[in-house]
Amino acid sequence: MSEMAVTPIEKSSPEARDELPATSRPWLEQIWLDTIGRATAKLGLVWIAIITAVAVFAPFIANSFPILAKIDGRWSSPLLHYITPADVTLIAVSAIALALWPFKRVGFRVKCLSIAGSAVIISIVTLIVIHPPKAEVFDRYRTLAKEGRLEKAIYAPIPYSANDRLRDQFKVDNPHPRAPSREHLAGTNPNGADVLSHLIHACRIAMAVGFISTSISMLIGVIIGGLMGYYASWVDLLGMRLVEIFGSMPTMFLLIMFVAAFPDYRSIYLIMAIIGVVSWTGDARFVRAEFLKLRHQDFVQAAIASGLPLRSVLFRHILPNALAPLLVSASFGIAGAILLESTLSFLGLGIPLGEASWGQLLTDAVGSGGSFKWWLAIYPGLAIFLTVLAYNLIGEAIRDALDPKLRKRD
Amino acid sequence: MIHYIIRRLLLTIPTMIGITVLVFLVMALSPGGLAAGLRNESGNMRPEARKKIEDYYKKRYGLDRPLHEQYLRWMNQVLPIGFKEPDAGFPKNISFGLKTPDLGESLLLKRPVIDVIVEALPVTVTLNLITVPIIYAVSITTGIYAARRRGALFDNAWGTTSLALWSIPSMWAGVMLLGFLASREYVQFFPPGGQHDTLAMQMPFLPRLAEDGFQRGWLLDAAWHLVLPVICLTYAGFAFLSKLMRASMLENLSSDFARTARAKGLSEHVVLFRHVLSNSLLPLITMAANIIPGLFGGSIIVESIFGLNGMGKLMLAATYSKDRELIMSETLVVGIIAVVCLLIADLLYVVADPRVSYE
Numbered sequence: 001m002s003e004m005a006v007t008p009i010e011k012s013s014p015e016a017r018d019e020l021p022a023t024s025r026p027w028l029e030q031i032w033l034d035t036i037g038r039a040t041a042k043l044g045l046v047w048i049a050i051i052t053a054v055a056v057f058a059p060f061i062a063n064s065f066p067i068l069a070k071i072d073g074r075w076s077s078p079l080l081h082y083i084t085p086a087d088v089t090l091i092a093v094s095a096i097a098l099a100l101w102p103f104k105r106v107g108f109r110v111k112c113l114s115i116a117g118s119a120v121i122i123s124i125v126t127l128i129v130i131h132p133p134k135a136e137v138f139d140r141y142r143t144l145a146k147e148g149r150l151e152k153a154i155y156a157p158i159p160y161s162a163n164d165r166l167r168d169q170f171k172v173d174n175p176h177p178r179a180p181s182r183e184h185l186a187g188t189n190p191n192g193a194d195v196l197s198h199l200i201h202a203c204r205i206a207m208a209v210g211f212i213s214t215s216i217s218m219l220i221g222v223i224i225g226g227l228m229g230y231y232a233s234w235v236d237l238l239g240m241r242l243v244e245i246f247g248s249m250p251t252m253f254l255l256i257m258f259v260a261a262f263p264d265y266r267s268i269y270l271i272m273a274i275i276g277v278v279s280w281t282g283d284a285r286f287v288r289a290e291f292l293k294l295r296h297q298d299f300v301q302a303a304i305a306s307g308l309p310l311r312s313v314l315f316r317h318i319l320p321n322a323l324a325p326l327l328v329s330a331s332f333g334i335a336g337a338i339l340l341e342s343t344l345s346f347l348g349l350g351i352p353l354g355e356a357s358w359g360q361l362l363t364d365a366v367g368s369g370g371s372f373k374w375w376l377a378i379y380p381g382l383a384i385f386l387t388v389l390a391y392n393l394i395g396e397a398i399r400d401a402l403d404p405k406l407r408k409r410d
Numbered sequence: 411m412i413h414y415i416i417r418r419l420l421l422t423i424p425t426m427i428g429i430t431v432l433v434f435l436v437m438a439l440s441p442g443g444l445a446a447g448l449r450n451e452s453g454n455m456r457p458e459a460r461k462k463i464e465d466y467y468k469k470r471y472g473l474d475r476p477l478h479e480q481y482l483r484w485m486n487q488v489l490p491i492g493f494k495e496p497d498a499g500f501p502k503n504i505s506f507g508l509k510t511p512d513l514g515e516s517l518l519l520k521r522p523v524i525d526v527i528v529e530a531l532p533v534t535v536t537l538n539l540i541t542v543p544i545i546y547a548v549s550i551t552t553g554i555y556a557a558r559r560r561g562a563l564f565d566n567a568w569g570t571t572s573l574a575l576w577s578i579p580s581m582w583a584g585v586m587l588l589g590f591l592a593s594r595e596y597v598q599f600f601p602p603g604g605q606h607d608t609l610a611m612q613m614p615f616l617p618r619l620a621e622d623g624f625q626r627g628w629l630l631d632a633a634w635h636l637v638l639p640v641i642c643l644t645y646a647g648f649a650f651l652s653k654l655m656r657a658s659m660l661e662n663l664s665s666d667f668a669r670t671a672r673a674k675g676l677s678e679h680v681v682l683f684r685h686v687l688s689n690s691l692l693p694l695i696t697m698a699a700n701i702i703p704g705l706f707g708g709s710i711i712v713e714s715i716f717g718l719n720g721m722g723k724l725m726l727a728a729t730y731s732k733d734r735e736l737i738m739s740e741t742l743v744v745g746i747i748a749v750v751c752l753l754i755a756d757l758l759y760v761v762a763d764p765r766v767s768y769e
Contacts, residue, residue, distance in 0.1 A: 040570065241421070241424045241425055241428055242428070244425045244428075244749075244752070245425055245428040245429055245432055245745075246432075248425070248429075248699075248703060248745065248748045248749050248752050249429065249432075249703065249741070249744070249745045249748060250703040250704065250706040250707035250744055250745075250748060251703070251704070251707050252706075252707030252708070252710045252711070252722075253706065253707060253710070253725060253740070253741050253744050253745070254741070256710070256725055256726070256729055256737075257433065257436060257437075257737055257738075257741045258436060259729065260728070260729040260732070260734070260737045261436050261437060261440035261441075262440060262441060263442075263729075263732050264441070265441060335577065339579055342579060342581075343579065343580075343581060343711060346581045346711070347710070347711070347714060347726060348730075349729060359581070362581055362582060362585055365585045365589060366585055366588055366589060366593075366715075371593070371594070371595065372588070372589035372590075372593040372595050372596070374589060374590075377582070377585045377586055377589055378586075380582075381579065381582030381585070381586065384579050384582060385577055385578055385579060385582060388577040388579070389573070389574055389577035392573055392576065392577050393573065396573060
């Protein structure tokens with residue numbers, strides 16, 4: 001925290017400084033406390049925490065493979081046998097993040113860097129060490145149970161994987177999609193996959209898309225907006241044309257054009273990159289405005305006069321002062337990215353078939369015959385809605401916390 | 411003011427050119443390139459058919475030429491002004507002037523793209539023309555109401571409600587409305603899709619009471635089909651505009667001119683509706699330009715759910731069948747419409763508010 005907190009005091013006007021409590025908390029910390037003081041923001045944070053936890057532990061919550069199984073008198077753990085490098089990395093990194101969080105003396109930057117560093121190292125190590133079987137035969141343990149060879153088995157709370165098509169349970173008189181029952185709490189989709197398991201595994205995609213595409217769009221936005229605001233004059237004029245080109249095009253059309261340009265190469269990473277590339281203009285606009293305002297301030301002039309390189313002036317001296325409004329845009333950006341991804345998946349242009357996504361489930365709600373499967377509409381729709389709403393509420397709360405007019409009233 | 415208008419008009423030109431460059435480059439540099447349509451179908455195509463498409467691409471883009479020449483050649487055909495016969499050879503029959511823009515030939519529909527777009531555009535524009543006034547009416551009303559009772563129950567409740575409405579994915583709203591209000595399982599109150607009833611052409615234009623009961627008529631039938639799509643397009647727009655309206659009302663309510671008006675002894679009603687309101691509406695003009703591109707984008711989802719044959723559905727069909735000519739031209743047309751909307755909104759703002767100046 002210390003790193004970022006020192007400079008912004010200069011920015012706040014004399015009145016704003018007077019309002020700070022006597023202890024005079026760092027500005028960013030004050031904003032954070034103001035934000036989570038609001039009930040709506042608290043609700044949003046709780047929901048995101050739940051979704052994150054579900055995303056991290058998805059394979060342990062919903063999995064067709066038993067956690068422990070006794071086959072022909074021998075104990076084994078099929079779940080761990082089939083676990084992927086991504087699962088292990090996610091769990092390990094979130095464990096590290098949770099362990100580091102309580103240490104107040106460790107700087108925010110050190111925390112971030114160590115989490116990012118450990119993520120890279122762990123993912124490389126797991127990729128080398130862990131080799132799950134290429135083909136997942138979901139029926140295997142159910143078949144073994146039928147044959148009586150599976151003597152004991154402890155399953156995850158939901159004993160179906162997201163891609164488990166339940167071929168062995170196909171019945172002519174009870175075809176998929178099936179309505180919710182005790183067996184499938186949220187029903188099944190037309191392929192016979194369990195909807196609840198799908199919802200749980202799709203949290204990962206939603207979270208990943210939200211964070212990665214927003215990071216990409218903010219990176220582009222900050223660099224272009226920063227250069228525009230710092231240099232002004234013709235760089236600004238040129239940059240604003242670029243912003244206008246990307247900003248005035250309807251996002252969905254731009255998005256679909258990019259997706260259509262790569263018809264045979266669709267992957268979740270491509271979708272993330274495309275969403276990032278089409279939605280940076282908002283960030284660029286107000287980073288530019290902030291930089292235009294700040295570039296004549298004394299501390300910036302001092303930084304330039306002392307011969308610091310451009311990179312340092314832009315990102316170390318000016319950017320921290322524009323950081324808090326960026327948080328608002330990040331929060332709204334994540335909500336927007338999740339919405340865009342689920343819309344693309346709904347239209348069949350998003351992530352490849354077979355991967356779990358909330359938008360994909362919605363596609364099958366209205367069948368070709370005009371029949372309506374309510375469980376395929378309500379549950380995934382609610383998941384998208386609540387997640388998007390949570391991020392929007394947090395964004396709104398940060399924006400209110402930043403607004404000096406509102407603060408005066410409190 | 412005239413200075414501003416000229417400058418604004420001139421700045422639109424690079425944006426327009428930029429959009430064409432963006433659309434062209436994305437398609438030209440993507441895997442498969444401009445002629446990807448040729449590659450996709452080449453497996454099951456008769457040699458003469460293949461030759462025909464090859465010639466088409468060669469004539470349209472000059473695929474053996476460098477990239478910038480391909481772009482200029484394409485621009486020459488897409489623009490409404492240019493050389494009429496690009497292959498006529500330079501010194502001989504060169505004729506420069508106005509012509510109908512040639513947006514290419516759709517491989518999917520085997521028709522000129524411009525015809526297809528001319529058919530689809532009115533549907534999307536109609537949707538927008540109905541949606542925009544509704545969004546504005548609701549936002550302005552709620553904005554005024556929230557600003558007058560700042561901090562009261564309605565203000566806070568509407569703030570959260572509109573944010574929640576904004577967070578509802580429009581495909582979810584569409585699927586739910588369709589499922590619960592237009593399906594056989596639940597209430598079949600609305601038609602499940604399409605623009606008209608199958609018998610619409612035999613209906614009289616206006617609704618009337620005939621001997622055999624009430625007849626809907628062509629107009630009411632069309633409106634009936636548009637109810638659910640319009641609901642899907644409107645609700646998300648309230649949050650932003652209403653918040654803006656509220657903020658601008660609050661600012662003007664505490665301004666000097668409002669105080670002067672009150673000091674003159676004008677009633678609160680007159681102050682509010684004659685002095686404050688007209689000033690508070692100004693920022694909403696510019697927002698029309700931000701909303702219309704969003705609505706065009708939203709129409710992709712709504713049109714695909716409700717089966718309306720507009721620009722959005724056309725774009726999806728083109729994407730599914732990898733018809734690059736259609737995708738390119740359509741993105742271009744939509745982009746240019748959006749830029750023109752932006753321009754009109756900016757110009758209207760200058761006309762409405764003489765205080766605006768560039769810088």
